[in-house]
Amino acid sequence: MRITGKCLCLGADIDTDQIIAGRYLRTKDRAVWAEHVFEDLDPLLAPRLKGAIIITGNNFGCGSSREQAPLALREAGVVGVIAPFFARIFFRNAINVGLPLLECTCRCEEGVMVTADLAEGWVQVGGTCTPAPPLSPRMLGILTAGGLVEYWRHRP
Amino acid sequence: MRSLSERLLGAPAGSYVDRPVDCSYAHDGTGVLTLEAWRAMGERGPVAPERLAILFDHIVPANTSTTANLQRELREFARTHGISFSEAGEGIAHQVMSEGRILPGEVVVGADSHTCTLGAFGAFATGMGATDVAAIWTSGMTWFKVPETIDVHLTGRLQGMAEAKDAALTYVSCLGMDGATYRALEFTGDGVSTLTMSDRLTLCNLAVETGAKTGMFYADEVTAAYLASYGKKGEPQHPEDHSCSREVALDLSDIEPVVALPHRVDSIVPVEKVAGTPLHQVFIGTCTNGRYEDLERLACMVRGKKVAVRTIVVPASRAVLQKAARTGVLDTILAAGCMVGTPGCGPCLGAHMGVIGEGEVCLSTANRNFRNRMGVGGSIYLSSVATAAAGALHGRITVPEVP
Structure with missing residues (x-):
């Protein structure tokens, strides 16, 4: 599974409150989440997310179990997220809602094209390719199905 | 020679296991998405509704028409399918579950990150997202990666105005916000016997703030006495020597506010x-x-x-x-x-x-x-x-x- 997008650099320990604030959780309207994603981190970020691959620091998605966090990123057009490691509930949630992610410590160059292969395990930022642990077959299975809902919908 | 996580999940650290869940719950915040995902998965089951619960605690009582309508839908769903339902005002999901509804040895999944609180009973209790819990409603099972363990070795006894919360903040600071990511904390040592169930619940509650999958105490006489007050029996668990990825020593006598x-x-x-x-x-x-x-x-x-x-x-x-x-x-x-x-x-x-x-x-x-x-x-x-x-x-x- 290969993804390509424009590099967007963010820092470490970005928690789920910063991805989507608690005050926007009382709805099922996904457009609301996409509109307010990262609002408390940087209100100018949301419009820049379409087609982006976010390269971020350690522990991305720490905090609450709110699935609205990966959903908001996906709805805003984020292609994938790359971090040295993720908070574990966010990791599961992202796979479950079909948002690709990969654990990799790689350099981040704003605006440069990024390609990552989740099954082969590598990330290319501009001219630099960095190896990464590939996603497990289990995760890839869910992700390629389009998320856990699709995965279960097609199971007997 | 296994850690408590390895014993309860039945496989060595690092392995993936598919396992039935003894108890799974969602609240008004996550339950709305769980219900949506369960419907989209094909409305199967819910499997073993007697093991499921929906508890309203996040926005209670409802503050807007939108919230009220979302809650109405979830409330009706719980009642229709025989799922245990806890109305607004009954309390926080983790607290209500801690009042005699979780037993040592159980595998518990809540659609809330602080589900780790219930590890205080010697259960494997962890938080997941709404869609993971929808898959549990659909199949009665979920997958786990058996975590490595970090031992938090407690000695001494809390002194003066120091509380379990101070000890919790102290270990979180020691491990850092990502120091236990993908791992489980096990609280062991002589200091454990000085802690009440309330103290233990507080200590386990903050486990997720270190990135941990759960925080756990082995069930002992304190656990058994607490459960007995709810008419429940909790068999004691005894630690075995096990490998751990890190050890942290905490002398409770040294903890200050x-x-x-x-x-x-x-x-x-x-x-x-x-x-x-x-x-x-x-x-x-x-x-x-x-x-x-x-x-x-x-x-x-x-x-x-x-x-x-x-x-x-x-x-x-x-x-x-x-x-x-x-x-x-x-x-x-x-x-x-x-x-x-x-x-x-x-x-x-x-x-x-x-x-x-x-x-x-x-x-x-x-x-x-x-x-x-x-x-x-x-x-x-x-x-x-x-x-x-x-x-x-x-x-x-x-x-x-x-x-």
Whole structure:
């Protein structure tokens, strides 16, 4: 599974409150989440997310179990997220809602094209390719199905 | 020779297992998405509804038509399918589950990150997202990666005004916000026997703030006595030698009252370092510190005095509130000028009432102080109940003293 997008650099320990604030959780309207994603981190970020691959620091998605966090990123057009490691509930949630992610410590160059292969395990930022642990077959299975809902919908 | 996680999940650390879940729950915040995902998965089951629960605690009672309609749908779903339902006002999901509904050895999955609280019973209890829980409704199972273990070795006994919350903030600071990612914490050592169930629930509650999958105590006589008060039996568990990825030693006798500074739960300092910081709000409650023992400690601190700043007290459950009403603790708290809210999560996540304004500072007994969490432009300091009570009485962060 290969993804390509424009590099967007963010820092470490970005928690789920910063991805989507608690005050926007009382709805099922996904457009609301996409509109307010990262609002408390940087209100100018949301419009820049379409087609982006976010390269971020350690522990991305720490905090609450709110699935609205990966959903908001996906709805805003984020292609994938790359971090040295993720908070574990966010990791599961992202796979479950079909948002690709990969654990990799790689350099981040704003605006440069990024390609990552989740099954082969590598990330290319501009001219630099960095190896990464590939996603497990289990995760890839869910992700390629389009998320856990699709995965279960097609199971007997 | 296995860790408690390895024993309960039945495989060595690092392996993937598919396992039936003994108990799974969602609340009004995550349940809405769980229901949507379950329907999209094909409306199978729900499998073993007697093992499922839906508990309203996040936005209670409903604040807008949108919330009320979402809650109506979820309430009707629970009733139609014979799923245990806990109405607004019954309390925080983790607290209600802790009141005799979780037993040692069980595998528990909640659609909330602080499900790790219930590891205090010697259960493998962890938080997942809404769609994972929908898959449990659909199949009765889920997958786990068996975590490696970090041993938190407790010795000594808490002294003076130090509380389990201070010990919890101390280990979080020691491990850091990502120090236990993908791992499980096991609390062991001679110090364990000095801790009440309330203390243990507080210690396990903060496990997720280190990135841990869960925090666990081995069930012992204290666990058994607590469960017996609910008419339940809890068999003791005995630690085996096991490999762990890290050991942390914590002498409870050395723990002193601390606060976590905005906006990181792992940035702690002794209370005296920030004494005098003006406060606009004090909040006592949450799944960390909203139990009867916490309200009793608050009452002890404020008896016959008046708070100097708006102070919001939210009991963790109806049972807690009822006990506080029976024993006079509630009256003492009200007489001191505190306001008391509906049992639930209260202002913890800034979604419903008790929101703080721009530039305002809240001293809270909760578990998270992320930027803007309780209101845009506000700051949150985290502390024990005694430190929060001392702050409430003086309107400034104050070192708690024996009342």
